[in-house]
Each structure stands twice: as C-alpha cells, then as structure tokens.
Amino acid sequence: xxxxxxxxxxxxxxxxxxxxxxxxxxxxxxxxxxxxxxxxxxxxxxxxxxxxxxxxxxxxxxxxxxxxxxxxxxxxxxxxxxxxxxxxxxxxxxxxxxxxxxxxxxxxxxxxxxxxxxxxxxxxxxxxxxxxxxxxxxxxxxxxxxxxxxxxxxxxxxxxxxxxxxxxxxxxxxxxxxxxxxxxxxxxxxxxxxxxxxxxxxxxxxxxxxxxxxxxxxxxxxxxxxxxxxxxxxxxxxxxxxxxxxxxxxxxxxxxxxxxxxxxxxxxxxxxxxxxxxxxxxxxxxxxxxxxxxxxxxxxxxxxxxxxxxxxxxxxxxxxxxxxxxxxxxxxxxxxxxxxxxxxxxxxxxxxxxxxxxxxxxxxxxxxxxxxxxxxxxxxxxxxxxxxxxxxxxxxxxxxxxxxxxxxxxxxxxxxxxxxxxxxxxxxxxxxxxxxxxxxxxxxxxxxxxxxxxxxxxxxxxxxxxxxxxxxxxxxxxxxxxxxxxxxxxxxxxxxxxxxxxxxxxxxxxxxxxxxxxxxxxxxxxxxxxxxxxxxxxxxxxxxxxxxxxxxxxxxxxxxxxxxxxxxxxxxxxxxxxxxx
Amino acid sequence: xxxxxxxxxxxxxxxxxxxxxxxxxxxxxxxxxxxxxxxxxxxxxxxxxxxxxxxxxxxxxxxxxxxxxxxxxxxxxxxxxxxxxxxxxxxxxxxxxxxxxxxxxxxxxxxxxxxxxxxxxxxxxxxxxxxxxxxxxxxxxxxxxxxxxxxxxxxxxxxxxxxxxxxxxxxxxxxxxxxxxxxxxxxxxxxxxxxxxxxxxxxxxxxxxxxxxxxxxxxxxxxxxxxxxxxxxxxxxxxxxxx
Ligand SMILES: [Fe+2]
Ligand SMILES: [Fe+2]
Ligand SMILES: [Fe+2]
Numbered sequence: 037x038x039x040x041x042x043x044x045x046x047x048x049x050x051x052x053x054x055x056x057x058x059x060x061x062x063x064x065x066x067x068x069x070x071x072x073x074x075x076x077x078x079x080x081x082x083x084x085x086x087x088x089x090x091x092x093x094x095x096x097x098x099x100x101x102x103x104x105x106x107x108x109x110x111x112x113x114x115x116x117x118x119x120x121x122x123x124x125x126x127x128x129x130x131x132x133x134x135x136x137x138x139x140x141x142x143x144x145x146x147x148x149x150x151x152x153x154x155x156x157x158x159x160x161x162x163x164x165x166x167x168x169x170x171x172x173x174x175x176x177x178x179x180x181x182x183x184x185x186x187x188x189x190x191x192x193x194x195x196x197x198x199x200x201x202x203x204x205x206x207x208x209x210x211x212x213x214x215x216x217x218x219x220x221x222x223x224x225x226x227x228x229x230x231x232x233x234x235x236x237x238x239x240x241x242x243x244x245x246x247x248x249x250x251x252x253x254x255x256x257x258x259x260x261x262x263x264x265x266x267x268x269x270x271x272x273x274x275x276x277x278x279x280x281x282x283x284x285x286x287x288x289x290x291x292x293x294x295x296x297x298x299x300x301x302x303x304x305x306x307x308x309x310x311x312x313x314x315x316x317x318x319x320x321x322x323x324x325x326x327x328x329x330x331x332x333x334x335x336x337x338x339x340x341x342x343x344x345x346x347x348x349x350x351x352x353x354x355x356x357x358x359x360x361x362x363x364x365x366x367x368x369x370x371x372x373x374x375x376x377x378x379x380x381x382x383x384x385x386x387x388x389x390x391x392x393x394x395x396x397x398x399x400x401x402x403x404x405x406x407x408x409x410x411x412x413x414x415x416x417x418x419x420x421x422x423x424x425x426x427x428x429x430x431x432x433x434x435x436x437x438x439x440x441x442x443x444x445x446x447x448x449x450x451x452x453x454x455x456x457x458x459x460x461x462x463x464x465x466x467x468x469x470x471x472x473x474x475x476x477x478x479x480x481x482x483x484x485x486x487x488x489x490x491x492x493x494x495x496x497x498x499x500x501x502x503x504x505x506x507x508x509x510x511x512x513x514x515x516x517x518x519x520x521x522x523x524x525x526x527x528x529x530x531x532x533x534x535x536x537x538x539x540x541x542x543x544x545x546x547x548x549x550x551x552x553x554x555x556x557x558x559x560x561x562x563x564x565x566x567x568x569x570x571x572x573x574x575x576x577x578x579x580x581x582x583x584x585x586x587x588x589x590x591x592x593x594x595x596x597x598x599x600x601x602x603x604x605x606x607x608x609x610x611x612x613x614x615x616x617x
Numbered sequence: 618x619x620x621x622x623x624x625x626x627x628x629x630x631x632x633x634x635x636x637x638x639x640x641x642x643x644x645x646x647x648x649x650x651x652x653x654x655x656x657x658x659x660x661x662x663x664x665x666x667x668x669x670x671x672x673x674x675x676x677x678x679x680x681x682x683x684x685x686x687x688x689x690x691x692x693x694x695x696x697x698x699x700x701x702x703x704x705x706x707x708x709x710x711x712x713x714x715x716x717x718x719x720x721x722x723x724x725x726x727x728x729x730x731x732x733x734x735x736x737x738x739x740x741x742x743x744x745x746x747x748x749x750x751x752x753x754x755x756x757x758x759x760x761x762x763x764x765x766x767x768x769x770x771x772x773x774x775x776x777x778x779x780x781x782x783x784x785x786x787x788x789x790x791x792x793x794x795x796x797x798x799x800x801x802x803x804x805x806x807x808x809x810x811x812x813x814x815x816x817x818x819x820x821x822x823x824x825x826x827x828x829x830x831x832x833x834x835x836x837x838x839x840x841x842x843x844x845x846x847x848x849x850x851x852x853x854x855x856x857x858x859x860x
Pocket of ligand 2: 745776
C-alpha cells in the first residue's frame with residue numbers, strides 16, 4: 037500500500053507544502069504561487085488543496101503531516117530574548133506575542149482543525165534538521181558533511197551535521213543572537229533593500245565596491261580563531277526589535293543608511309555619486325566578510341567531519357557568489373546546493389526526514405526533480421486563450437515551436453516561456469521564464485528597466501548547454517551538482533566574452549544554470565536550437581513574473597504578466613501569442 | 618479597488634496638512650499595495666469563474682488594478698528621489714505580504730470563492746464606487762501637489778469605469794430576467810458593513826491586547842529576568858513534540 041507524508045512550512049516566510057509518496061517527492065509548491073503574494077507566510081491551504089487534488093488523494097490518505105520546525109522551542113527563544121533585553125524589548129515582546137498567541141503557538145491545533153487531521157499523526161522536525169534533510173535526502177549520498185547557515189531557526193543560526201547511511205546527526209552549532217544570516221539581512225536593510233528579498237542585490241552591489249571599509253566592518257563582525265566568527269551585538273537591534281535591525285552605533289560607524297529606491301548607478305551604469313561609492317564599499321565588505329566566515333566554517337566542518345561531500349542549505353547559501361568564493365579552495369571534493377536552500381525548502385526537508393526516520397528507516401532516496409508544481413495541458417490552455425479572446429498560433433509539433441521560438445530569439449525578441457510543471461524554489465529553471473539572447477547588452481537593459489523594473493545594477497542569469505559550458509566559463513567540477521540549480525556563479529574564461537555581454541556582471545561573473553537533456557528536454561532543445569542558429573549555446577533566463585510578484589503558476593497569471601510586460605511573444609504550451617492582439 | 622481598510626488610510630491621508638514627502642510616499646505605497654491586493658482578487662476571479670464570458674472582463678480589471686498599483690509605487694519613488702530625507706522605511710518581504718492581506722482583508726481563500734457570481738459583481742460595483750468617491754475627494758485636496766492630485770483624479774476616473782462595467786453586467790442580467798439582483802446588492806452592503814465592523818473590532822482588540830501585553834511585559838518579564846536561567850536545551854528529540 038502507498039504511504040504518504042505531507043510536509044508543511046509556514047508562519048515565518050515563504051510557506052510551502054511538499055508531498056512524499058513512498059519516499060519520493062511527487063508534488064511541492066509554494067503558497068505564494070497561488071495567492072500572488074510574494075513570500076507569503078500564511079498557512080498554505082491552497083497548496084495543500086492542490087497537492088491532494090492533483091494526486092487524487094483525500095486528507096485521510098496521508099499517513100503523517102510534518103511541520104518544518106519546533107514552534108514552542110522558537111517561542112521560548114523569543115521569550116528569552118525579551119527577558120534578556122528588558123526593557124528595550126517592549127515593542128518586540130508585544131508584537132511577537134500578538135503573532136504567537138493568535139496563530140503560531142497553535143500550530144498543531146490549526147493543522148488538526150483546518151485539515152481535520154488526527155493530532156497523533158502530526159510530527160515536528162527541527163528547523164535546521166529540515167534544512168539539512170532537504171539537501172542530504174535529495175542526493176543519494178552515503179557519506180557527507182552537511183552545513184546549514186540561515187538567519188535563524190528555533191535558536192540555531194548555523195549548524196554542522198554528519199550524514200551517514202541515511203542518518204543525520206548534529207555535530208556543532210551557533211546559537212542566536214549570533215547569526216551570519218541576520219548580519220547579512222541587517223546590512224541588506226541598511227543598504228535600502230527588503231529583507232529576505234534584497235540580499236541578492238547586496239551581492240550584486242558588492243561588485244562595484246572596494247575594500248576601503250573592511251576595517252570598519254571588522255568592528256561589527258570578524259573572523260575569530262576560537263569560535264569561527266565574532267559579532268559585536270552593540271551594532272544590532274534585531275535581537276530585541278522586530279523593525280529595526282541595526283542600532284545607532286552602526287549609523288555612527290557607517291553614516292546614513294541608503295534610502296530605498298534611490299538611484300545607485302547613472303545611465304552609463306557607473307556609480308552615480310560619492311554616496312553610491314560608499315554604499316558599494318559597504319556591500320563589498322559585507323560580501324567579503326561573509327565569504328571569509330563561510331570559508332572558516334567549512335574548514336572547521338572538515339576538521340570535525342572529513343568527507344568527500346559537502347551538502348549546503350539555509351538561506352545564506354542562496355548567495356551564489358559566496359558559494360563559489362568560500363568553497364573554491366575547499367578540501368571537500370563535491371559541493372551540493374540544490375533548488376530549495378531557503379525556508380520554503382523546509383517542507384521538503386521535513387517530509388523527507390519523517391520518511392527516513394519515522395516511517396521507513398534505511399531506504400535510499402534519489403529525487404532531484406525541481407519541477408514539482410502545477411502543469412496545464414494544451415486543451416486547457418487553448419480553452420483559456422479562447423475565453424480570453426486572445427489570438428494565437430498553434431504548433432502541431434514541438435519541433436515547429438522550438439524552431440519558431442529560437443528564430444525569434446535570434447531576432448532579438450524577448451519571449452515569455454511557459455511549459456510543463458512549475459519549478460519549486462526561488463529560481464526559474466526553464467519552465468516559467470523570460471528569455472532573450474545573451475549577447476545583447478541593450479536587450480538585458482531593456483528587460484531590467486522596462487520589464488522587470490529591477491535596479492540597473494542587477495545582472496541576469498543564463499542557462500547554458502551542459503556540454504558547452506567550458507568554452508565560456510571557468511567551470512569547477514566541484515560544483516557540478518550545484519550548477520544545474522543556478523546556485524553558484526562562474527567567471528567568464530575570456531574565450532567568448534562578446535557572446536556574454538548581456539549576462540556578465542561587472543566582475544565578469546554570471547549565475548549559470550547548466551542544462552542537460554535529461555533535466556528538461558524541451559528547454560535543453562530550445563537552447564540547442566538557438567545554438568544552431570547563432571552559435572551561442574546559452575540564453576539569458578529570468579523568472580516569469582513582474583516586480584513584487586511571485587513566479588506565475590497558471591496560464592491566466594502568465595497571460596496577465598505577458599500583457600502587462602514589454603515582452604514580445606509568449607510561448608505557452610503548444611501556442612504562441614503576440615503583443616498587439 | 619476592493620480594499621476594505623481603505624477608508625482608514627483615506628481618512629488619515631486626507632487630513633494631511635504638511636508636505637512631508639516621506640510620509641506622503643508611505644501613504645502612496647499603501648495605496649499601491651491596496652490596489653495590488655484588489656488586482657489579486659480580480660485575477661483570482663478570472664481564474665475561478667465558470668462564466669467564460671466574464672473571464673476577460675475580470676482579467677482586464679486585474680490588469681487595470683496592477684497598473685494603478687504601479688502608478689502609486691512609481692509616484693512614491695519619485696517623491697523619495699526628489700527629497701533629501703533618509704528615513705524611509707524598509708520592510709521585509711513578509712511584512713509587505715501581511716500588509717497586502719491586511720489592507721484588502723484577504724483571507725486564506727480569495728473573496729471570489731466566498732461569494733457567488735452575482736454577489737461578486739455587486740461587490741465589485743459597490744467597492745469601486747467607494748474607491749471612486751474617495752479618490753475624487755483626494756484629488757480635490759489642495760494639500761497635495763498637482764502631480765499627486767492628477768494621479769488621484771486619474772485613478773478615480775478609472776474606478777468609475779469599473780463601476781460602469783459592473784453596472785452593465787447587472788443590467789444585462791436584469792434584462793434577461795435574473796431574479797434577486799437587489800437582494801444580492803443588499804447582501805453585499807451588509808457583507809461589507811460586517812467586514813468593516815469586524816476589521817474595526819479587530820483594531821480595538823489589538824489595542825486592548827497591546828495594553829495587556831505591555832502590562833505583562835512590565836510585571837512578569839522583570840521577575841523572570843531576576844530568576845530565569847537561560848537554560849532550555851532539549852537533547853532528546855520527540856518527533857511529536859512541538860519543543
Ligand atoms: Fe531557515
Ligand atoms: Fe478598480
Ligand atoms: Fe484601482
């Protein structure tokens with residue numbers, strides 16, 4: 037008989053659900069994709085409904101529901117902070133208690149009530165263990181070190197685990213308030229970006245800076261021989277404040293924080309003013325010290341658990357530049373970072389942990405599929421297009437569609453690409469993407485300014501044919517399991533720079549996705565078709581959504597996005613639609 | 618614009634008597650988020666409706682609301698860029714989500730799925746008419762500069778169009794003999810009143826809650842500070858336990 041486990045992550049940020057059937061994830065989706073609210077943290081009712089319905093299941097078919105963290109343990113940490121920082125912690129205490137008493141503390145009751153599910157079949161995994169499981173149990177590794185780095189779990193902000201014969205054990209940890217992730221988030225808000233959203237913008241800004249503020253930043257956080265790193269908490273307020281992350285002391289040290297939405301670069305993409313220079317240097321030092329600390333963490337991890345393999349998870353490892361810099365000289369031979377290092381992956385980790393530790397012990401699992409969300413057949417898409425009175429062209433074969441799309445890409449058209457199952461996680465990996473040729477700087481600027489409304493300093497990722505990547509980038513075999521998820525940057529190897537002008541950042545790096553035919557046949561063949569026409573084996577790839585919105589899940593959201601954007605064409609299933617219809 | 622808590626932002630901003638750009642940009646951002654929330658409501662209606670003819674109308678309406686949101690965000694951004702003030706707030710992405718839910722009273726399910734089609738059209742008509750009225754008032758408020766007022770008046774005009782579309786839909790139904798249109802209108806009036814009331818009661822409870830929690834904070838936390846030992850290590854993990 038089939039056994040099912042449903043993993044849930046919610047109430048913090050980026051709610052999600054994953055469904056495990058006989059040890060394999062068969063469906064997973066983030067709530068934001070349904071509600072349209074980016075990073076939605078609410079109870080993922082719609083995702084649960086979809087997971088059950090799309091697999092023809094009732095809630096009574098589910099053997100266990102697993103929550104991705106231990107709510108009461110987290111609650112105690114918050115109480116503890118309120119006590120420790122009394123009386124400064126007043127508004128923190130009040131707003132936290134309101135959230136907790138109205139919702140979070142009743143997690144178990146909520147699941148029982150909302151889903152009509154038996155309470156003795158509800159399990160709770162630990163936050164960092166969920167992270168660790170989300171990477172270890174999605175790779176078939178018998179022996180691996182695991183490192184988790186995030187803002188904060190229940191009370192851990194960093195942890196090292198051993199993964200051996202399908203069992204994960206805690207080896208070392210760093211506890212709140214010390215946190216590399218929260219340091220980075222604090223600097224993110226200092227630099228005028230949204231927390232849990234703008235961290236990658238700090239990474240992008242850092243490429244414009246230099247090390248002139250390293251000494252100042254070292255007063256805030258620095259490498260330490262004794263306990264990996266030292267963080268001076270006087271510069272922070274997140275430990276007792278919900279809204280202010282940094283203290284006046286940081287402002288005294290670094291000057292005024294950057295006002296959100298103010299220009300950073302001028303029209304020629306050069307730093308606009310002295311102020312911009314200062315912020316670029318702050319971003320540089322923030323990024324550099326983060327990389328140094330992760331390198332130190334990894335050396336420490338190797339000392340206590342030497343292995344050929346290192347699995348990484350937690351939101352900090354969304355930093356694809358740090359992933360490269362911190363591990364390029366590492367003793368670990370293979371670095372694994374997958375599609376769900378952030379908290380949305382918690383549901384995936386928790387459900388796989390429960391499967392391997394509570395339900396079936398000792399079973400090998402291999403599931404690397406990232407395309408785990410809703411898909412729509414051609415009949416449904418055609419009906420939707422007809423209902424919306426949108427003119428379309430229908431292709432009878434995918435061969436025709438691919439040749440049409442690659443021809444338009446060649447002609448400098450920007451296309452929306454909606455195919456197959458929705459991908460899980462932060463990155464669009466070729467099923468819900470906006471695509472363009474990668475060698476046209478003007479085109480990428482157009483996508484930045486007129487379509488995605490991103491800040492002008494933000495670079496684009498590219499999807500590269502696996503077998504051609506080495507002709508363009510310095511590829512490190514260590515990361516071969518991570519490149520396919522856009523988890524690591526690679527640098528231009530100067531053999532074909534002119535073909536990369538739309539996707540290279542100022543530091544000549546690019547966040548790359550290596551695509552193999554077995555990963556995503558249709559997407560692979562699109563790039564290959566484009567390669568035959570242009571002699572360029574890659575495409576600029578950015579997610580199919582507009583600013584402030586999550587990646588689209590269904591045809592209506594895709595069409596709404598397309599119609600509001602300045603993209604030229606959309607390929608949706610077997611159909612093509614144009615702008616001026 | 619289907620926002621419920623709109624009235625309170627409107628009242629606050631209408632009282633505005635100085636020209637603090639940052640404060641104004643915060644308000645404009647709130648309007649943007651409210652418009653964004655109604656775009657999501659309309660998009661959900663387009664996804665869920667089984668009346669195929671309405672799909673396009675709902676989608677177009679959603680696209681208008683998304684555009685309104687962008688107009689507000691853009692105007693807020695311009696105000697910030699033209700001022701020398703450094704104190705604009707940065708919220709986390711999760712707080713913005715909460716704000717959208719709060720402003721539009723969005724629950725776990727989209728509002729469309731809680732009403733039937735006729736009720737929903739009435740709902741759109743009534744909410745849009747309210748928005749039109751408020752934005753018209755704001756566009757006449759001399760405390761705003763001419764650009765902001767022009768924006769308010771543009772939005773008011775477009776919300777007026779949305780009222781007309783909804784009215785036309787209802788008229789079509791009346792002509793084809795659909796019964797209960799007025800009853801549905803009254804129901805939505807009541808529904809909005811009830812939700813408004815709920816939202817206001819919630820605000821009052823929140824204030825009372827704040828007071829009680831502050832009291833607890835000043836009484837219990839100091840006691841704990843003296844006696845509490847930071848010791849909550851749990852080394853055995855029970856998978857059924859929340860701790
Ligand atoms: Fe986390
Ligand atoms: Fe409207
Ligand atoms: Fe509107």
